[in-house]
Amino acid sequence: MSIEAIPADKPKRNYNVLFGLTLLALLVLLWIVLSLATPSFASGNNIANLLRQGSMIAIMAVGQTFVIITGGIDLSVGAVVGFATVVVAMLINAGVPIALAILITLLVGVAIGLFHGFGIVKMGLPPFIITLATLTSLRGIGLLMTNGNSININSDSFTAFSRNSFIGIPNLFWMVILVGVPAYIFLHHSRWGRYLFSVGSNAEASRLSGVNVQRTIYMAYTLSGLCAAFVGVLLAARIGIGNPTQAEGWELQAIASSVIGGTSLFGAVGSVHGPLLGAFILATINNGANLLNVNSFWQRIITGALIIIIVYFDGLRRRGK
């Protein structure tokens, strides 16, 4: 009989699903309470608005989660979003076809991710440092490119996309599904997903088992950069401008969503549905606070407190079980 094998460890996947369900319950609870407390919350308009607000952070949080699972962190995502709005705005205004402009912007995101991978794998820099460096540099490059001005995008068909809906659901939310489903399959049903977890758990053991650790790290940061650039495109469409100072502090919201969604900052623990739910919980709190006329300064404090509470209870439950 092996003693240590006892502490009724449920299979991890079940546990993840369970945690996902409690988060979903929390989200539903918030919605019910807010519907009762304010007349406007449950209106179609507000829900659509809420989904738009949450979508962009949700997509960033998915990319961020890949990185955190490997035991890293990507602080640059907010800056990548801002930078991507500039790139896509300039391309469209220069007459590049919209599809091509979007593709090029996404490739810029990929390039930034590859650069992070290079800095970590080849130069041996800690992820925190290399992505912090890009965070500040990208903002600077964007400001240089625009001379500090905003670029108005002169394409209605591009900006219309973010306002429109498809079968009653805002297009932006469809984008979450567009990213979320392949991300789920990638993380939970492909071997590259398994490698993300194994590298985050023990890089040396993975390496000795034949896992290409360097490629796995490149992949995580590339996907995070790609998700952020994609969000940049969506944001540009939504606000109709390219501005390098947009999305200030979004990296922290993405990280918070991921952590609320059960991702461990120590690596090797995380899912795709968790950060998605986390992002919409945060969006709901902000939306609800607005409707309840809570001072926006208080909103930040509440968000902070909530992160502490949710992660604390998650930690308790992990230790308890």
Next chain:
Amino acid sequence: MTPTAQELHPAPMLEPGRTILELRGLEKRYPGTHALKPVNLAFKSGEIHAIVGENGAGKSTLIKLLTGVMPRTSGDVIWEGKPAALATPHEAMALGINAVHQEVVLCRHLTVAANMFLGEEESRFGILQQRAMVRQAQTIIDDLGFDLPAHVVLGDLTIGQQQLIAAARATVRGTKFLIFDEPTAYLTRKEADQLFTLIRRLKSEGVTIIYISHRMEEVFELADRVSVLRDGTLVGTRTIAETNDAELVKMMINRSIEQVYHKEHFTPGAAIVEARNLSGKGFEDISMTVRAGEIVGLYGLIGAGRSEFVTSLYGRHRRSAGQILWEGRPVQINSEHDAIKLGMALAPESRRDQGLCLNLPVGLNLNLPIYKRISNNLLISNAKEKAEADRQIAGLRIKTPTRGALASSLSGGNQQKIVIGKWLAHGAKLFIFDEPTVGVDVGTKAEIYRLFGELLSKGAGIILISSYLPEVYELADTLHVFRRGKLVATHGFHTASHEDILTQALAEKQEKMGGQT
């Protein structure tokens, strides 16, 4: 005049032979398992009491209960005649119960002195008295006869030396009851001797020592009494004079000692790998051949360059010179990937650092090398993933509730089976086992040795690294002895005596260590 360690930390004057700690019906249940069935046992002050048993027999549970790390389910602990709750580690330490663990749990980045005084630093007006602490720590270390500096950073010492510091730390805190959990697993013979000297000295001061080890000869060298645990039950306690190896092993496993070292001889086939004058960091000019159906044993002290040699062969570290022939053809091995592709598999030295993803499921660990095979271009086949994991779990008899349990929740022996199991699933022509039985119980050892036989019969070759001489001596067809990065001697099966091999491994090292400061 410098004060001695004793004056600084006067040892408690204990009357030898009196019962210091008594367990009455001590019991521990986890949901689903009875880890420790009611144990009645009395420890006398000033005795060295060895506890032996297979992994999972209940030894670690017993330690955790005694050190207050976990609460007991029922039963009483009587400390010096009075019931003790032992609800927290702090309470245990306050009574004088301390433990030295197999893996060093100290701060690697602090100095030796800082570690020894950790938690009870000396300060004046809030300012640390660093120099005074270094001086006192040095006095204690010198007094114990360890030839180690107190001012260096702990991480700069070898694992064995760190272990000695951990032991020294435990002795200066008014300890009356000290538990050693497999302290010699990573020690050289000389370090182990120093540790034994310390243990005997503590005994003479009236301290009770609980000594947990898988190495029988240590038990017989040190202990006064020995208790055997099996499946959570205390099978019996013997005074050391009235028992022997064979009896203890039988109590532990219900199996005789001859069956442990299972050796099958095969006629060696063609050469699988040939290393010619390989050099790299930590080893120099090593040449050897491994043929199909043979076990090549590498014996030496820890740090003799054996692990460095095999990890280089495996492509993990760079080589500075030499050539590798694989099945007669020269090959370039620049990464682990190249090695695995040729047909090499490595079960590395440290399960925790190199072997396992501890906070991930058993199944994922087992399948890690073969995910490519069990997925099509894009997706993993769930059915194959389950089947492969369950096949290894059943085949190796890995004791785990499900394939989804975390690797960290398994005992040492079962974790080692995972490390080996992942390569069985993958398949290889050359298996490299680096210290495969450290911290592994007798029963699992026997299973691992039998597995070697199976691999050989299928035409594989094995490199076996061990710092435990009886193991390589009984199993290796060819035995290479390493010393300070060089291959110093080669023997056939049972062609040299234990003494000769040990001398070859030690010789120069001992002269060198004498002059170390």
